[in-house]
Structure formats: structure tokens, C-alpha cells
Amino acid sequence: MGKGCLTATKYFLFLFNLIFFLCGVVIMGFGLWLLLDNQSFIVVLSNSTAVKVACYILIGVGAFSMLMGFLGCLGAIYEIRCLLGLYFTCLLLILIAQIAAGTLLYFQKDGLNDEMSKIVTKVLDGYPGNNSTTEQAWDFIQRNMDCCGWTGHQDWNGNMVIGNSSQLLFPCSCQNVSLANGNFSDSGFCEAQTPDWPVYDAGCSTSVESWLLTNIGVVLGICLGVALIELLGMILSICLCRNIHTEEYTKVPKF
Numbered sequence: 340m341g342k343g344c345l346t347a348t349k350y351f352l353f354l355f356n357l358i359f360f361l362c363g364v365v366i367m368g369f370g371l372w373l374l375l376d377n378q379s380f381i382v383v384l385s386n387s388t389a390v391k392v393a394c395y396i397l398i399g400v401g402a403f404s405m406l407m408g409f410l411g412c413l414g415a416i417y418e419i420r421c422l423l424g425l426y427f428t429c430l431l432l433i434l435i436a437q438i439a440a441g442t443l444l445y446f447q448k449d450g451l452n453d454e455m456s457k458i459v460t461k462v463l464d465g466y467p468g469n470n471s472t473t474e475q476a477w478d479f480i481q482r483n484m485d486c487c488g489w490t491g492h493q494d495w496n497g498n499m500v501i502g503n504s505s506q507l508l509f510p511c512s513c514q515n516v517s518l519a520n521g522n523f524s525d526s527g528f529c530e531a532q533t534p535d536w537p538v539y540d541a542g543c544s545t546s547v548e549s550w551l552l553t554n555i556g557v558v559l560g561i562c563l564g565v566a567l568i569e570l571l572g573m574i575l576s577i578c579l580c581r582n583i584h585t586e587e588y589t590k591v592p593k594f
Contacts, residue, residue, distance in 0.1 A: 345582050352415040352575040359572060360408030362565065367401025370394050404433075411572065415579065423580040430573045434566065441562070456544070459489040464497045466510070478512035478526045481539075484546035487513035491542045500528060507531040513538035 374394040407429055414422030459477075466474060481487055488494030492513060495501060501508045509531050511524040518537035531537065 345579070348575055348579050348582070349415050349418065352572070352579055353412055355568065355572050355575060356408045356411035356415060358408075358568065359411065360405050362568070363401045363404025363406075363408055365401070366404060367398050370397030370401060373397070400433075407433075411576065414576070418579070418583045420580050420583050423576045423583075427573055427576045427580065430569050430576070434569050434573075437562075437566065452544070456489050459543075460494060460497070463488065463494050464499065466498055467500060474526065478510075480543055481510070481512040482525060484543055484550075485515075485539050486541045486543040486546045487538045488542050489544050491540065492536060492538050494542070504528075507534060507536075509536040509538055515539050 374391075407426060410422050411426045413419065414426055462473060462477060466477070487510070492509075495510060495513075507530060508528040511527055511529040513536070514529060515537050
């Protein structure tokens, strides 16, 4: 490889690692947002150890990506072969881990759906109507996705407040606006005039699945883009690493 090509490869690798560093910032920020945001669906699943672990994994992956981007920049600019080799190895391991995680999620999707159903059912059964963080998140989901319960409004039948009340109570955030009479609240419980609740029939699982199907192209595009960027970084790092080795030997004086 000529000197011009070597220089171009070096600066392309530096630019790639700068992008990789910024991707790490985004991933870590996303993990922190899921962990700390009070209006996202993750709040409803806050009692799940698996979900919390997933958030911490995202934060860890983001921090690790930032570190790798920093080391890659150093290795590229200063042409340090050991850093470039370490960078290539770590990128390869990350790519393999991503493929393994994606495969595991695909084959375990039914189990994940069952786990999600159990967690949401527990949230609905313990919904006391005191406007806690978890309740606010679930009210937000039902109100904005026009849904009620996980599989349907029947999921609310196990709620202790509704079951023990002498009134015909139903969750206000489920209320179908087109069937509402007079003023209605966005949270807590409302009183129905008849045993037929004026709520949405669809469960939130259907709405969540519809949202995922609508945005699956964006999700797949992001995953494919990240994989291609990682593959490009591996190619550039190994090429630069090999040619630095070659350049060193060509500079040895001949006697």
C-alpha cells in the first residue's frame, strides 16, 4: 500500500472511530433514558430484573463503545499496532455478541411476550389509583395508544380496588372518548353508569405490536447500519495494522 493510501486509510479510520464514539454516546444515553424516564413503557416493567439488566447492558455497551472509539482514534493517528489489533478483536467480539443476542431474542419472543403479560398483569392488579410513577406510565400508554389492559379490558377484573368497590369503577385512562359522557379524568378510577365500561376494546399488546411492525424497518435499518460500520472499522483497522508492519520493515537500512 502506497503512502497516500496509508494516510487516507488512517484518517478514514479516525473518522470512523469518531462516529463510533458518538454512537456509544447515543446508546448510553438511550439506556439512561429508559432507566430514568418516568413516561416510557419501561417504567411499567421496572419490577422486572431482566429489563433492568437490559438497561444496564445498554449503558455498559455504550460506555464500552466510547472507550473503543477513543482507543481506535489513538491507534489510527499514532499508528500503534497493538491498539489497532485490540480494536479489531473487540469489534469482532461485539459483532458476534450482537448476532447472538438478535438470534436469542428472535427465538425467545414468545417467552418474552409471556413474561411481559405477567408483569403487566401484576401492575394492573396492584393499581391503587394514587398516581404513582408506574401508574402514570401505564395511564400514558393506555391514553395515547387507545387501548385497555394487556390483552383487553378484562385484565382489569383482577384489580383489588375495582373488585372490592360497591361502585362500577373502571380505569379512567381506558375511557373511549367517543363513548364518554361529560367530563372525565386522565388517571385513577372513574364510575361507570352501566356494567358495560365505556372503554377501548383493544388490548395494549396489539397496539405495541402494531407500533413495532410500523417501525420495524427503522429498527432493522439501524441494526444493519451499525453492523456495516463495525465491519468497515474491522477492515480498515486490519489493513492499517498490516501496512504499518510492512512500512517498518521497508525502513530498515540495507548493508
